[in-house]
Amino acid sequence: GAFFFFFVDPRTQISGNLSFAYLSQPDYADLFSSQSNVAGDYITGSSKFDLSRRWTQLFSTTTSVSLNMLQYTESQPNGLTNNYLNFLVGNEFRFLTAPNHTWLVEARYDMYNYYDNTSLNSQTGVFLAGLDWIMSRRLSATVRVGGSVMSFDNGGNSASPFFEGSLNYLT
Numbered sequence: 001g002a003f004f005f006f007f008v009d010p011r012t013q014i015s016g017n018l019s020f021a022y023l024s025q026p027d028y029a030d031l032f033s034s035q036s037n038v039a040g041d042y043i044t045g046s047s048k049f050d051l052s053r054r055w056t057q058l059f060s061t062t063t064s065v066s067l068n069m070l071q072y073t074e075s076q077p078n079g080l081t082n083n084y085l086n087f088l089v090g091n092e093f094r095f096l097t098a099p100n101h102t103w104l105v106e107a108r109y110d111m112y113n114y115y116d117n118t119s120l121n122s123q124t125g126v127f128l129a130g131l132d133w134i135m136s137r138r139l140s141a142t143v144r145v146g147g148s149v150m151s152f153d154n155g156g157n158s159a160s161p162f163f164e165g166s167l168n169y170l171t
Contacts, residue, residue: 011054020045040074062092083115090126100134106144121153126162138170 001019008014024041046068054060066088072081090108097103108126130144144164151157
């Protein structure tokens with residue numbers, strides 16, 4: 001993998017993260033490859049690019065674009081490999097209310113395109129509100145809550161609650 005960042009000016013930054021791998025064993029960190037009944041070698045890749053801008057001392061935005069893929073090298077007798085291309089775009093608005101509290105609202109649009117199993121093709125909109133909290137020099141937490149609406153290309157919609165959280169400790 002590779003990571004880069006570039007400062008456009010003192011308040012604007014572009015960053016990127018790229019990784020590609022050719023693997024011959026299931027990667028259980030990848031949700032779709034671990035659930036697939038396809039055996040054999042595969043290529044997986046992910047890329048994410050962020051444009052971050054601090055508009056004022058208290059307000060900043062980050063716009064993100066991600067492209068991810070999974071491609072098996074062998075076809076299956078039934079023709080379904082779950083090969084896919086995933087595109088995600090999001091925008092985050094951050095409001096600093098105290099030196100250790102940043103409130104945010106975020107919207108994401110996520111699209112999955114399966115090459116040979118189009119019944120799985122979908123688009124998802126996610127809307128979140130959250131808090132980034134620095135509790136100490138070593139301990140921080142992130143919480144995001146909201147909802148998601150998913151629609152499938154072949155018909156049908158579903159709405160569900162959405163939650164993300166993390167607790168980080170620097171040793």
